[in-house]
Amino acid sequence: xxxxxxxxxxxxxxxxxxxxxxxxxxVVTLYIPLGLFVFVLLFPFYWMAITxxxxxxxxxDYDKNSPLWVATPTLQHIxxxxxxxxxxxxxxxxxxxxxxxxxxxxxxxxxxxxAIERVKFNGSRFVGLGIFLAYLVPPSILFIPLAFIxxxxxxxxxxxxxxxxxxxFLIPFCTWLLMGYFRxxxxxxxxxxxxxxxxxxxxxxxxxxxxxVPGLISAGIFAFTLSWNExxxxxxxxxxxxxxxxxxxxxxxxxxxxxxxxxxxxxxALLGSLPVVILYSFFVDYYVSSMTGAVKE
Amino acid sequence: xxxxxxxxxxxxxxxxxNIPGLMFMLPAAAFLLCFLAxxxxxxxxxGFTDTRIGRAGVFVGLENYQxxxxxxxxxxxxxNTILYTSVASVLKFALGLWLALILNENLPFKSxxxxxxxxxxxxxxxxxAIAFWWIYDSQFSVIxxxxxxxxxxxxxxxxxxxxTNARASVIAANVWRGxxxxxxxxxxxxxxxxxxxxxxxxxxxxxxxxxFRYVTLPMLTPIIAVVMTFxxxxxxxxxxxxxxxxxxxxxxATHLMATLSFQRGIPGGQLGEGAAIAxxxxxxxxxxILFSFFGLQRRKWQQGGSD
Numbered sequence: 328x329x330x331x332x333x334x335x336x337x338x339x340x341x342x343x344x345x346x347x348x349x350x351x352x353x354v355v356t357l358y359i360p361l362g363l364f365v366f367v368l369l370f371p372f373y374w375m376a377i378t379x380x381x382x383x384x385x386x387x388d389y390d391k392n393s394p395l396w397v398a399t400p401t402l403q404h405i406x407x408x409x410x411x412x413x414x415x416x417x418x419x420x421x422x423x424x425x426x427x428x429x430x431x432x433x434x435x436x437x438x439x440x441x442a443i444e445r446v447k448f449n450g451s452r453f454v455g456l457g458i459f460l461a462y463l464v465p466p467s468i469l470f471i472p473l474a475f476i477x478x479x480x481x482x483x484x485x486x487x488x489x490x491x492x493x494x495x496f497l498i499p500f501c502t503w504l505l506m507g508y509f510r511x512x513x514x515x516x517x518x519x520x521x522x523x524x525x526x527x528x529x530x531x532x533x534x535x536x537x538x539x540v541p542g543l544i545s546a547g548i549f550a551f552t553l554s555w556n557e558x559x560x561x562x563x564x565x566x567x568x569x570x571x572x573x574x575x576x577x578x579x580x581x582x583x584x585x586x587x588x589x590x591x592x593x594x595x596a597l598l599g600s601l602p603v604v605i606l607y608s609f610f611v612d613y614y615v616s617s618m619t620g621a622v623k624e
Numbered sequence: 625x626x627x628x629x630x631x632x633x634x635x636x637x638x639x640x641x642n643i644p645g646l647m648f649m650l651p652a653a654a655f656l657l658c659f660l661a662x663x664x665x666x667x668x669x670x671g672f673t674d675t676r677i678g679r680a681g682v683f684v685g686l687e688n689y690q691x692x693x694x695x696x697x698x699x700x701x702x703x704n705t706i707l708y709t710s711v712a713s714v715l716k717f718a719l720g721l722w723l724a725l726i727l728n729e730n731l732p733f734k735s736x737x738x739x740x741x742x743x744x745x746x747x748x749x750x751x752x753a754i755a756f757w758w759i760y761d762s763q764f765s766v767i768x769x770x771x772x773x774x775x776x777x778x779x780x781x782x783x784x785x786x787x788t789n790a791r792a793s794v795i796a797a798n799v800w801r802g803x804x805x806x807x808x809x810x811x812x813x814x815x816x817x818x819x820x821x822x823x824x825x826x827x828x829x830x831x832x833x834x835x836f837r838y839v840t841l842p843m844l845t846p847i848i849a850v851v852m853t854f855x856x857x858x859x860x861x862x863x864x865x866x867x868x869x870x871x872x873x874x875x876x877a878t879h880l881m882a883t884l885s886f887q888r889g890i891p892g893g894q895l896g897e898g899a900a901i902a903x904x905x906x907x908x909x910x911x912x913i914l915f916s917f918f919g920l921q922r923r924k925w926q927q928g929g930s931d
Contacts, residue, residue, distance in 0.1 A: 353729075361726050364719075365737065368744050368800065371755045374766060378758065387764045394766055431655075439652035448645025461656055463913055464664065465861035467882035468902040471889045472667035473659065475675070495659040498652050527644045556748040558864045563890055574750035578868060589758050596751035607746045611739045614746070618805070619812035 379404050379594035386590055404590035405598070413568050414595060417576035420486060422602070424561075424572060425554040427490045432497035432550050433543065439498070440505035441531050445517065455506065462499035466559050469495070474563045488564045489572070493554045500553070501546040504617055508542030509535060545617035548610050552603045573599035670899035677893040688900035697876050698901065701884040705908075707791070708880060709860045712798045716855055717848070719799065720806025725836075727807065728814040738808065745804040753868035756797045760784050760869065787877030790870055794878050797865055802858075806851055813847035814840070849915070857912050861905065881905050 378386065380400040385392045392398065408414045442448060443455045473492055474483075482488040512535055520530050536543070561572045568580055577595040581588065607614055671688055675681030692698045727738060744752060759766055760783035768780045783793045817840060825835045863882040866872060872879035872887060879887075881901055889898020 357726055357729055357731065360722065361731070361737065364723050364726070364803075365740060368741055368803065371752060371759060371800070372743065372747075374759060375755045389764065389769050394764075394769055435651035435655055438648040438650075442645045442648035446641055446645040446648060448642045448649075451645065454649065458652075458656075460913070461660055463857060463909065464660060465857065465909070467861040467863045467885070468667065468905055468909075469660070469663050471885065471895055471899045471902055472663035472665075472670055474890065475666060475670065475895060476659075476663055491655075492659050494655045498655055502652060527648075531648075552746060556750075558748070558750045558867075559886070562867075563886075574748050574864075577754065578750055589761075592754055593758060596754045599751050600747040603746055603748070604743065607742070608739070611735075611742075615738070615742070615808060615812075619809050 375593045375597050378589055379591075379597050381590060383590060404588075404594040408591050408594050408598065412581065412591075413571070413576065414573075414598070416569055417571050417573045418599070418602075420570060421555055421572040421574075421599075424486055424489045424493065425551050428493035428497060428554045429547055429550040431490065432494040432501050433547055435494065436498050436501035436505055436546065437531075437536070437543070440502045440509055441535060443502070444506045444509040445535070446527065458499050458502050461495075462503060466496060466557075470559050470563045473560065477564050483564060484566045484570055486570055489557075489561055492560050492564070493557060496557075497550040497553060501550055504546045504549070505539065505542050508539045512538050541613065541616075544610065545613040548606055548613060549617045551606065552614075555603050667899045668903055670896050671903045672900075673896045675895040675899075677890075677895060681896055684896070688897050689904075692897070692900060692904065697879065698884065700876050701872075701879040701881050701901075702904075704791070704876075704878060705860060705880045705882075705905075708795060708798070708862070708878075709856060712795045712802065712859050713852065713856050715795070715799045716802040716806050716859075717852055720803050721810055721848075723803060723807035724810035724814055725840075727811050738811070742804045742808055744801050745808075749801060749864045750868055752801065753797060753865050756793075756800075756865075757784075757869055760793050784870055785874055787874055790874055790878050794866055794869055797869065798859060798862065801865070802855060806855060809851045810844065810847060813844050813851075817843045849918070853912050853915055856915075857909060860908060860912070 377395065377397055380402070381397045382399060382401045382403070385397065385399075439458070443451045443458070477483055477488045477492070482491070516534055516538075517530050520534050525533070556574065557572075558574045561575045562579075565571050565575060568576070571580070573595075577592065577599060581592050581595055670681070672683055672685060673681035674684045674687070723741065727734065727741075731737065758764075762782050762785055763780060765781065765783060767783075768777070771777045771781070782789060784790045821839050821843070822835055825839050830838065861882050862880060863886065866878055866880055866883045867886070870878045872883050881904065885898045885901035885905075887898075888894045888901065892898070
């Protein structure tokens with residue numbers, strides 16, 4: 328341990344052995360590959376954005392105008408999207424479904440995670456394992472029987488069908504994540520409260536939950552993103568245009584016949600991505616911790 | 625604290641573990657039983673019936689599976705799924721690990737890069753797939769335009785119209801979306817490896833490759849196992865990308881089991897057959913899960929049994 332502190336003192340704030348490689352070497356091995364990665368990963372977004380503000384006559388005319396730039400940006404595609412299609416309705420639907428299912432899933436997961444991790448009832452380990460296995464069941468093998476069930480329950484073509492089915496993939500994830508957070512809260516705090524006569528409910532709401540707020544935020548924004556991005560259930564359970572979510576609506580209603588209106592399609596894709604990107608930009612660290620936390624457990 | 629006269633019924637419930645435990649479990653259990661376990665059962669049952677949309681089916685035994693066994697399109701979809709999963713997973717792993725190693729170095733604006741790199745993964749798949757659809761357009765593809773500008777090709781690439789190109793294109797789009805997840809998860813794993821191990825290896829005369837091969841990689845294998853299990857699982861059951869880009873075409877060259885199941889089950893109306901295809905995916909998923917368990921087991925001795 329002393330050698331480590333010595334080397335840290337010698338090399339200032341640099342961690343590891345980065346000081347051993349020279350600048351030209353770092354340019355070739357680090358900066359150029361990193362630049363390529365960033366370029367490839369971000370180019371589709373740039374292309375989306377530039378297409379959505381291009382006037383129609385420049386959209387497919389690559390000889391006169393460079394496709395990578397737009398001289399006279401226009402808002403016609405976005406205007407068309409917002410005032411002549413059901414797009415605002417889809418945004419609202421997606422928002423309602425995502426918020427409601429996130430809320431349901433979070434509430435159920437908090438209780439489940441607390442029960443598995445702290446109440447430790449008989450068989451809680453077994454239930455925890457079951458939750459993990461439930462996380463591994465993909466929607467693409469569930470959508471046919473779920474469509475069958477949704478139809479039988481009379482929920483076909485309603486937002487309620489989505490609100491009730493989305494928690495199936497949100498709860499396992501959120502529970503798994505929150506279990507990790509609850510585990511990090513010292514037992515002694517709960518024991519003190521228990522000795523002071525607090526009930527399980529009071530311990531959960533007054534002690535554990537306030538301490539697990541970062542976990543709740545991580546689970547919440549992640550669940551919101553997952554339900555915002557969900558596609559196969561929404562495609563299967565919803566038929567009428569006014570109940571569609573953004574991903575389904577953009578794909579099934581904005582694509583008509585052989586004429587692709589790429590401008591408004593890209594504007595639709597861009598606007599539909601914006602809410603999750605904004606949420607993400609505010610909570611990057613929570614987002615990363617929820618993603619890596621779920622994997623590391 | 626105000627003492628109660630006698631332990632009431634309620635307080636004795638409060639002190640036991642099982643009853644509050646089960647009550648806390650109730651909401652989650654209700655959801656998972658009604659909309660996860662029950663549908664799994666219904667799906668298995670549907671696979672043995674000839675149910676169509678709007679008509680209750682009767683039990684037909686293994687008929688669906690027999691007809692799938694003799695169905696060349698089904699076997700093509702199995703082949704496509706395995707090809708798609710293996711190629712995309714290997715590429716995602718290699719490129720993701722590379723990106724993670726780059727990000728693990730001392731870089732300016734590191735947190736900015738880390739944030740920006742996750743974007744493909746945050747954005748709804750369907751919406752980014754639509755962007756790829758436009759990028760892969762047969763006449764106005766920006767990739768074709770750029771390659772022609774550089775003089776590398778002299779005609780438009782038919783990205784989604786030719787079976788080989790279409791397969792390569794959907795795999796590329798999947799890799800694009802999957803790299804961030806692999807990279808950021810592996811980066812989290814890399815950051816748990818103490819730099820002193822690297823320094824010790826380097827003092828013993830290890831080359832950078834040897835440090836990677838004999839220090840970094842063994843320390844990272846548990847996380848690699850988990851990350852790749854998830855990656856394989858999600859790639860294997862992928863639906864959205866194919867549905868947007870090719871809908872299984874050209875001539876079923878990119879049909880995956882999930883898309884075939886959807887096509888037969890929902891627009892085709894053959895719920896029974898669609899469910900049978902979905903059930904046929906289960907053995908592969910089980911294999912992936914078992915792989916994950918063995919990956920997790922290795923973890924204990926690698927981290928000194930502490931975690």
